[in-house]
Amino acid sequence: MTNSTTRHRMERRGKPRAPITLCVLAGLGAALFVLPLLALLVRAPWRQAWNIVTEPEIRTALRLSMICSLSATAISFIFGVPLAWVQARLDFRGRSILRAVTTLPVVLPPVVGGLALLLAVGRNGIVGRYLFEWFAIRLPFTTVGAVVAETFVSMPFLVLSMEGAFASSDTRLEEAAATLGASRWTVLTKVTLPALRPSLIASGVLCWARALGEFGATITFAGNFPGTTQTVPLSVYQAFETNPPAAIMLSLVLVIISLVILISLRHRLVVRA
Amino acid sequence: MKIQNKIRPITSALLTLLVFSTASPSVAVTKSSKPRPKPTRARVTKSPITSARAPVMTSTPAARSTPAPPPTSAPLRGSLTVFAATSLTASFTDIARAFEVAHPGVKVTMNFAGSSTLATQIQNGAPADVFASADTANMNRLSSARSIEGAPAIFTRNKLMIVVPKGNPLRVKSLADLANAEVFVALGAPGVPVGDYARQILTGAGVTVTPRTLESNVAAIVNKAALREIDAGIVYITDVAVDDYRVDGVAIPDRQNVIAAYPIAVTKASRNKAAATAFAAYTQSSAAQAVLATYKFLPLK
Helix, strand or coil: CCHHHHHHHHHHCCCCCCCHHHHHHHHHHHHHHHHHHHHHHHHCCHHHHHHHHCCHHHHHHHHHHHHHHHHHHHHHHHHHHHHHHHHHHCCCCCHHHHHHHHHHHHHCCHHHHHHHHHHHHCCCCCCHHHHHHHHCCCCCCCHHHHHHHHHHHHHHHHHHHHHHHHHHCCCHHHHHHHHCCCCHHHHHHHHHHHHCHHHHHHHHHHHHHHHHCCCHHHHHHHCCCCCCCCCHHHHHHHHHHHCHHHHHHHHHHHHHHHHHHHHHHHHHHCCCC | CCCCCCCCHHHHHHHHHHCCCCCCCCCCCECCCCCCCCCCHHHCCCCCCCCCCCCCCCCCHHHHHCCCCCCCCCCCCEEEEEEEEHHHHHHHHHHHHHHHHHCCCEEEEEEEECHHHHHHHHHCCCCCCEEECCCHHHHHHHHHCCCECCCCEEEEEEEEEEEEECCCCCCCCCHHHHHCCCCCEEEECCCCHHHHHHHHHHHHHCCCCCCCEEECCHHHHHHHHHCCCCCEEEEEHHHHHHCCCCEEEEECCCCCCCEEEEEEEEECCCCCHHHHHHHHHHCCCHHHHHHHHHCCCECCC
């Protein structure tokens, strides 16, 4: 975009002209994100693209990624929405600590999360050893383990955004419903949640996108084996060392899915004044 | 009756920023933290090769075994970055220290990871001066990409072994036991030397194993056995030796085993070829060979 068109647009919208320095810095900042994306597009083996994406191993990874990320999103809804409600609406001691702990995976290196999961629910973990002894449940190196790892990393995104939605939603309607005799459960399911449907969708999709891109916790906790735990990001990591063209194509698949999600969510994620 | 249901801007910006940021691979770029069986610095002697600066990275085995040219007067200096296979972690940390003692002007930095990870990093411009691989396949990958100087030299050899958690809870006794579906097995991923050797061994022994996980370096397999998350894995005998306080090993008979040959080479992109060449040659010196032997590496011949 040339400077003159930018200025033109700015003037048309009646906004002040942006300082040149700001634009240059913004441009450099944007280049950091645009260049790697461009590089993937330039270096992509377009001629073999279809063959690569339809290879059995790649299809297996794509299917597994879909299963795991959708399961993780479903679990996140079941437990994350109640958690968000509790954190937003109830006033109790230790709420800020609970908030910090449930948000931690957003900033924690996923590999640390994977290690912690291994020590907690691994076969020899503090809880996992009893799961194994009493129920013969073994989470590491199973698809369920991959789902657990993805849920651990992605649910905080849903909790964080739903908590915001619960906190900022208008409670007067709920009060009105309550005075008309609705039970607390009816208020929640008939008034609160329907009103927050757009937020629920946005949070769910965001959670799903994060689960789809999960790498560190999965490879640490669930291991890496095609068909059971090797999701697309793990497949990219391994292909980078053995089959770089496939790694690029798979990366592009992930980029495209994520971009579509983010573009469609843009108006939900950024509130305009 | 409009209900405000927009997500708060700060939360949203944070989420948008973080959605891609956290999916980073955990490439092991670590210095050794493993305890070593024995102190090995006592054997640091200045053999003629130790201080050689001349090209010892020759192509033929015959040329390799001849003594190095006489040492030149200019002392080596500067920094040296050595990329070495995970299985060399303990031994190369000692060897690098001994090399620094022999050449006080040189500072050696080590980067340990799976050979295939390192080869990919070097191919993509990682600043390595020396590459020590656990197999010839990954070295050849760099040779054919013209990323290394001259021809690589084999500096040590290794054998493979079954690694099990301490006490061997599932009583794994042989390769055939790994085919049991109750035994959770970890192998190296395709392209990772320890995985390729293991598949070679299993194929040779006629044992069909369905591993539960494919790891990107040998340390990841040993760690998972130490944590008792896997019941068995195939690693080098040297890994079991260095970690024998937390894992046990089950020998693989020689008729089923393979010999892993470790090549070393100077990279084409090295900015300190003199020191890099000297280091590569040093790994074949009697001092370095003695260090490797304490870690149970096999002699060169």
